[in-house]
Amino acid sequence: MHELILLRHAEAVPIETSGDDQQRPLSTRGQQEAQAAGRWLASHGVRPGRALSSPARRADETARLALAALSDAPALQLAPEIYDASPGELLALLDQYGEPGTVMLVGHNPGIERLVALLVEGRSDEFRGMPPGALAVLHLDGALEPGNARLDAFWSP
Template sequence: MHELILLRHAEAVPIETTGDDQQRALSERGKQEAQAAGRWLAAHGVRPGRVLCSPAQRAEETARLAMAAMAAMPSPQLADEIYDASPGELLALLDQHGDSATVMLVGHNPGIERLVALLVEGRSDEFRGMPPGALAVLHLDGALEPGNARLDAFWSP
């Protein structure tokens, strides 16, 4: 893997509307955020060869809407371990997909923002935050290890 795209799910409806965190859908604003993220990726020529996605409804919707802005994209692979994952758990999952040059992972905070910090800074407690619908494009300088990535782009709706 040479490039990693980390996309936090876009804005979701409050949990009170469903009672189940995994079933929270995107809000209208969230749908626009997800589409805008996809347009940004397409405009900057960022094309994942593989897409890993949390099974939570808001993450699946974010992935589907973002990928609709890009032509001929792979179908997202749902990975239960993304939901409520630590940076270490996300690293373990990504390590299984090192055969793809560019991987996009659609998931949740705090795991996503802490994974960015871990890969770029070498420490997961130095995170800057990722608002809903934000994405980080990382270039890996070798192995998928702490401190071994460069933040090439950060975008937020």
């Protein structure tokens, strides 16, 4: 892969409302954030060739709403290992999809924000935070390794 889109799931309803963290749906605001993320990707010509998402409802909904804004969007693949993953676990998953092109990964914090830091800064403790619905577009300068990416864009609703 030469480009990576990391998208944190948009705002979800509080866990007290749903009772099960895996089944928390997006809030109305979260639905709007996910749609806005998709519009941002479309308006900037960022098109994933592959899309991976945590199976948690809020991530799945975020991914589907964002992809709906894109023409010729890839089919969404759910990857259970994204839920509650560390940056190293996310890196190992992405390493399985090393073909050239653009991959979008939709997941959760702290894993997503720490993965951005690991790929750009070479250290996962240098993260700056990603609010719900935020996305980072990274360009990889060679192999998928710590410190080997450039942050090309960051967007937050």
